Amino acid sequence: MTGTVEENESSTGYLRPSTEAAMTTGLTAAVEQVLEPLEAFLRFPDGADPAGRRSLWRTALNEPLPQQGQGPQAVLDALNEVVIPNGLRIGAPGFSGWITTMPSVVPAVAGFVGSLVAAQRWYASPGNFLEVLAFSWVGEMLGMGATCGGTFTSGGAVANLVCLAAARQHAGERIGVDPAEQGAAGIPRPRVYATASLHDVGVRALSVLGLGAAAMRTIPMDRDRRADCAALSAMLDADIAAGCTPVAVIATSGDVRTGTIDPIDAMRTIAHDRGVWLHVDGAYGGFGVLDERVRPRYGDMSKIDSLAVDPHKWMAVPLGCGAAIVRDGALQQRSLVIGRPDFHHFDPASLADVGSPFDEFGEGSPYSSVDFSARARGLTVWAALKEIGVEGMRARVGRHLDCARRVAELVRADDRLELVAEPELSICCFRYVPSGVGRDVSPALDTLNEAVLKGVRARGRCVPSSAVVDDKFVIRPAFVGPNTEIADAEALVSEVLAVGDELSRR
Ligand SMILES: Cc1ncc(COP(=O)(O)O)c(C=O)c1O
The missing domain is CATH 3.90.1150.10 (Aspartate Aminotransferase, domain 1)
Known part of the structure; x- marks a missing residue:
């Protein structure tokens, strides 16, 4: 920690005002201060009702933009006295409200460590290596295999977006169009098929990808609330005959309302028979494949084209970790053109002689993701799987x-x-x-x-x-x-x- 203006006078005579001086040492002392309040929070004491105490913590926190910093202790005090005890208790044993939970301890610690030592997922470092390793572990665990393309994302919404971008690329390339380069307008009358149980983020992805929400065709459901496959076949055939372009069939494995799993294998066969991409939104239920009672519902996951899944749900890693797993990794990268910038770009062929970690991107590829700078989210997934295994x-x-x-x-x-x-x-x-x-x-x-x-x-x-x-x-x-x-x-x-x-x- 740096202190007064005098202490910050450098040899060049340049003065750093003390209020600029963020604490960059003294980690142990800072972390030790929050540990006891965090331990207390994790015991989820009865009667803690942050929403009910809103007026108290709002009053304590709602201050104007600080013109002068108040120093590290003021921040730690606010964390200890207001933020931690009023935290969102979604990891409490009785909480079953959302399909997200708090991280368990080891992935949470890995997330904290990663924020310091794996602040960027690209460039050669253990964080980068574990990002890529953990991604292959997730694919292997869920039956898609360890060699798929794709990326960790901020969550299920972006995972679905990335997978559907690959579906769009696939549909375009089949008719000689490169949607990543030319836009979605080159795909005549695009259509995407899913039941009404599709999570809203699937429709949002169609808007973002330029296919339009109107491209969505709703597959009727049978009495068990699963996609009606006969209806799906008929819809695809009618649309193809009418000159539409089917872009993807989406199966949901784990509807947010009821947890129902669509007939993935049958939907895949129907889609693939017509050259159409089969995507599975398994943000919640992708992990259900691990349980023998429902395992048969998933069919052969190695044959689907893409899977969106959320480690930040059932795996209990810190929020902000989804995964877009795409069988054809090369196509997936073609779907997310980021151009050829004249900075930060490395031609792998020129990397025979690497002198520093900053001479190369490390494992994996930044071209598989929507975002560029991101922490190595996979570090938390690695920690979760290393701790408890499949x-x-x-x-x-x-x-x-x-x-x-x-x-x-x-x-x-x-x-x-x-x-x-x-x-x-x-x-x-x-x-x-x-x-x-x-x-x-x-x-x-x-x-x-x-x-x-x-x-x-x-x-x-x-x-x-x-x-x-x-x-x-x-x-x-x-x-x-x-x-x-x-x-x-x-x-x-x-x-x-x-x-x-x-x-x-x-
Ligand atoms: C089936 C399904 N898809 C997508 C999402 C969106 O995921 P996220 O909230 O991680 O963006 C959810 C979230 O609950 C979901 O259950």
């Missing part, structure tokens, strides 16, 4: 599938509860129905269940989310947190019953 991931996924099945079992056994969607992965959709009330679609039941959800969350023990399934408002736990056990799933059902009974008595 078997650890399999056990975690299995436990969470058990949680969803346990909820379903308890729901089936109680006539005040209705199972609205049978769990496939780690989601279970159900609702509270007071004794003697019919189970049809009913605005009154929707309103009651909205109130039940609110009441359960307010009690703090369990925090599920909601979805609308078959036109019914349902309570939707999605179990992905490394702290979450069967007892937490059981507690959720008890909480719903307690709140539901209380509300229906009133």
